[in-house]
Amino acid sequence: AVATGDRSHRKRWPPIRRWLPTYDLATELAPDIVAGLTVGVMAVPQSLSYAMIAGLPPQYGLYSDLQICYPIFGTSKYLVVGPVAVMSLMSRTAMEQIDVAEGTQEWIDNVCFLSVLVGLIQLMIYSLGLGTRLHAVLPESAVSGFSSAAALIIASTQLPALAGLAKCRTSDGQSCGFAGTVLHAVVGIPAANPLSLACGAMSIVVLLAFR
Secondary structure, rough: HHHHHHHHHHHOOHHHHHHEEEEOHHHHHHHHHHHHHHHHHHHHHHHHHHHHHHOOOOHHHHHHHOOOHHHHOOOOOOOOOOOOOOHHHHHHHHOOOOOOOOHHHHHHHHHHHHHHHHHHHHHHHHOOOOOHHHHHHHHHHHHHHHHHHHHHHHHHHHHHHHHOOOOOOOOOEEEEEHHHHHHHHHHHHOOOHHHHHHHHHHHHHHHOOOO
């Protein structure tokens, strides 16, 4: 029975063949357009910041929002797929392990190659049916700790930009760690840009008010 189910599933692959024939334009198109515009409004500023975290030009964040493959191969119409802060941070950390200057064409090429490589690994995991097995191996406490630490590191990288200061860098040109970045932002407060600081503080207040 399992083998029969697998063969039936493969016959309906890619997943777009399962939902597109039953898509009702009259009742589903308008809500989908509203949902797409809503997600787009949120995705544009997020993607710009994610690109900057990864050390890429801002427009590369917009490129990542062009979801061409997922509508065809995706299995959930409710899942928002795109760059996330942790992914950007890990990409930047990987690039800093090699002798490449941030923001150069070589840096961009390496990040693009890394993205393709990760995509191929994910495709292999999906093809072998290892997704649920890998999830079972990772304890929830480890995932939660990693996410919390990543959130603190990502927030610290935005502190200099919030105050209108230059990025914190070590003597060899690499990005500072968490403690170094926070110290750099605190020490640089007297030289902060008042307009940038006021705009950032106002944005935080608005976000907290509408939370």
